[in-house]
Amino acid sequence: MPLSVCIRVPDNDKNIVAIRGAPPHVRRKNRERTVRYRLIRPQSGNGIKACTLVRDRYRIIRLCRSRLGLLHVRKKPLTLWGEKSRFMKRSVGPQTLLYPHPDLIVGTYDRDGRPNVMAAAWGGICCSRPPAVAVSLQKSRYTYANLMEQRAFTISIPSADYVREADFFGIASGKDVDKFAATGLTPVKSKLVNAPYVEEFPVVLECRLLRTVEIGVHTQFIGEILDVKVNESVLGEDGKPDVAKIRPFAYDSMRMEYYGFGEVLAKAFSAGREFRR
Amino acid sequence: MPLSVCIRVPDNDKNIVAIRGAPPHVRRKNRERTVRYRLIRPQSGNGIKACTLVRDRYRIIRLCRSRLGLLHVRKKPLTLWGEKSRFMKRSVGPQTLLYPHPDLIVGTYDRDGRPNVMAAAWGGICCSRPPAVAVSLQKSRYTYANLMEQRAFTISIPSADYVREADFFGIASGKDVDKFAATGLTPVKSKLVNAPYVEEFPVVLECRLLRTVEIGVHTQFIGEILDVKVNESVLGEDGKPDVAKIRPFAYDSMRMEYYGFGEVLAKAFSAGREFRR
DSSP: OOOOEEEEEEEESSSSEEEEOOOOOOOOOEEEEEEEHHHHHHHHOOOOHHHHHTTTSSSOSBOSSSSSEEEEEEEEEEOTTTTTHTOOOEEEEEEOOOOOBOEEEEEETTTOOOOEEHHHEEEEEEETTTTEEEEEEEESSHHHHHHHHOOOOEEEEGGGGGGGHHHHHSSSSTTOOOOOHHHHHOOOEEESSSSSEETSSEEEEEEEEEEEOOOOEEEEEEEEEEEEEEEGGBBBBSOOOHHHHHOOOOOEEETTEEEEEEEEEEEEETTGGGGOO | OOOOOEEESSSSSEEEEEEEOOOOOOOEEEEEEEEEEEEESSTSHHHHHHHHHHHTEEEEEEEOOOEEEEEEEEOSSSTTTTTHHHHOEEEEOOOOOOOBOOOOEEEEOOOOTTTTEEEEEEEEEEEEEEEEEEEEEOOOOHHHHHHHHHHHEEEEEOOOGGGGHHHHHHHHTTTTOOHHHHTOOEEEOOOSSOOOEEEOOOOEEEEEEEEEESSSSSSEEEEEEEEEEGGGGBBOTTBBBHHHHHHHOOEEEETTTTEEEEEEEEEEETTTGOOOO
């Protein structure tokens, strides 16, 4: 299949010169193709500038400096002028920025046995065997003392239906408020660990505290996941939890917003096989 | 505003009895309302079973056992028969299940200075001051040795446009393949740390290794985030990164799929205020 390339290239910051690639077949090796190109306005522009532009989408193997030269490229979607500026980066400073942040609802009992929940976004899975999850809390949090005493916690994953309740769990403190009573949600005592979870939330991890790691203002709590419980209503026909039914959401720390999930994009460990030689 | 409640309740496992709540106003205190209810088929059914059903959505303050009784409830969206079963949980065992898992592309140099990237889902932000990110790797990974030697890494967040490339970064090993060459993506050396990032990916964290934590089969690498770089093209009008332009995706470890993001659901630290007394 001939590869037709038409690339518009600036020869300086203002003028744009078009390079048109003739349908080639000079050389083919794996995904590399050699593209003959010719400057439409050869009085201005040169191949080197073309190179810096097309490398965003085409891997340049070799580039001749002649005005009628050869571009060795990998076949990828057509690159148009403007691609380069898409990747220009700006520093935003040392931020706790990541996409996506989860919204982890950490459940603990206080020393009087009262159930409490808090929302935490600094965390994630940290080990496969033993299955373990990490969540970071500041010492000022009510949950911090609970966790240190009970050495057990749950993580409930809220669905989008409960985004307001989950947000409240991050606003209020268990020192002042019974968050279950305030939201009308139901604490259920885990049968495996001494910690409550939120009955209405579709996914629950029951964790035994393995260790704590002091990092800075946050202490990281690493918990062994003893069991995961999932609402039967969110299981798919294959018996596996279905993300479209769970409807989890993520936290955007830059704009301080919660956002939902969309469609399946690709199969993991499969979609990338096309790049294997 | 009168609260009208109509709840269908099973009086045993098979028959269903309807309880109709009359528009009440017997008592009101905070969000509590007293609802008069009456059994449509009073020969069967009783209030106690109604209680176990409605507590998913209504917080029951007090329930009279009489056939024409009172339900003290908190106002929440109408609960219909079937609500209870929505929250029935099934154990799926001690899994590394969480929603959402991120797709973190960890960039390192090997001892010969060759750039490498790998995909990791076990990680997340772990501290605000110093800003720090944690990512867990197995010892068998090529990146593991690189990280131990260089004590520096980057995390690039791919956009949905590059889900296949990012998947390849999790399939292939840097021992065998130059993953940048194979995908045609561009390694750029960080100016702050001795590690490469993926130029085409919209968000990049540049990290200095703070410490490692041995958990089980995984070693957790905690890196201080020295800077975050964001494509100018994904900044919003307010100058902040815009998740709708970044188009990050998440990894579903149960179904081994990548899924994209949807709409903004709510403002954080705001949507939950309604539950404050």
